[in-house]
Amino acid sequence: MAFYTGSLAPVPTANKDAYLDHARRAWPLFRDRGAVRMVETWGEDVQPGKHTDLLRAVEARDDETVVFSWIEWPDQATADTAWQEMSSDPDIGAQMGEMPFDGPRMVFGSFSTLVAEGTDRDAGYYQGFVIPVPAGSKAAYADVAKGAWEEMFRPNGCLGTFENWGEDVPRGKRTDFYRAVDARDGEVIVFSWTAWPDRATCDAAARAMMEADGEMPEMPFDTQRMTWGGFSTLFDSARAG
Structure with a gap:
């Protein structure tokens, strides 16, 4: 199963093109060390929350946009080796170029695949999530995610859902x-996304699910602390070649 490096970054909105250029320069460095794919998505619908939200997660300022990103690896060993090589390479900074955002506020971690349904290839829009799940609720969380895919997401036009379990989250x-x-103590970070053809399909699905009759399943985590947002595709190495 795939292994991921997931991250959030606060990028000055005016630096969108510079960030895209940065991603294009960075991708070959990861690809040459075994990465399968890199996806960068730009915040389009990231709202303040009552208790937690993605804006506060990176201390985003009014003139900054949250970027939700991941690098896909074939396995954890490949990812770990690549990061070790890059951290010890004295030339990596020059190869990456100047970062067009405040690096110290970026958050990142490593995640293994828990649930992968459908596809996220050729998606134009994503909903990204960061969720605190009790370690003992791993199987229950996977069951809820699979049920949501079959009963809510897929019937409403979702392309795929991907749930990834924290393995090395510093x-x-x-x-x-x-x-x-x-x-809280004993909770594991889940980094996940749903993929959609476009924002209109995602928004229509959200309305349909809100209006649908039926009892919602009990969630095996504290939904009040879940954070999420809507993101458009900025860079996808699968399209860039």
Whole structure:
């Protein structure tokens, strides 16, 4: 199963093109070390929350946009080796170029595939999620995610849903995934996304699901601390070649 490096970054909105150029330069460095794919998505519908949200997760300022990104690897060993090589390469900074955002506020971690249904290839829009799940609720969470795909997402035009379980999620000095969802002891970070053809399909599906009759399943996590947002595709190495 695929293994992912997931990240959130606060990017000055005026630096959108510069960030895209940065992603294009970075991709060959990851590809040459075994990465399968890199996807960068630009915040389009990221709202403030009552308790947690993706804006506060990276201390985003009014003139910044949240970017939700992942690098796909064939396995954890390949990912770990690549990051070790890059961290010890004295020339990597020059190859990557200047970062068009505040690196110390970026959050990141490593995640293994828990649920993968459908596809996220050729998606124009994503909903990205960061969720605190009790470690003992892993199987229950997977069951709920699979049920949501079959009963709600797929029938309403979703292309795919991908749920990824935290394996190596570091603590940060200023920001990290744990702070993003106010994680408690014994909780694991889940980094996930649903893929859609476009925002209109996603928004229509959300309305349909809100209006649908039927009892919602009990969630095996604290939904009040889940964070999410809507993102458009900015860079997808599968399209870039």
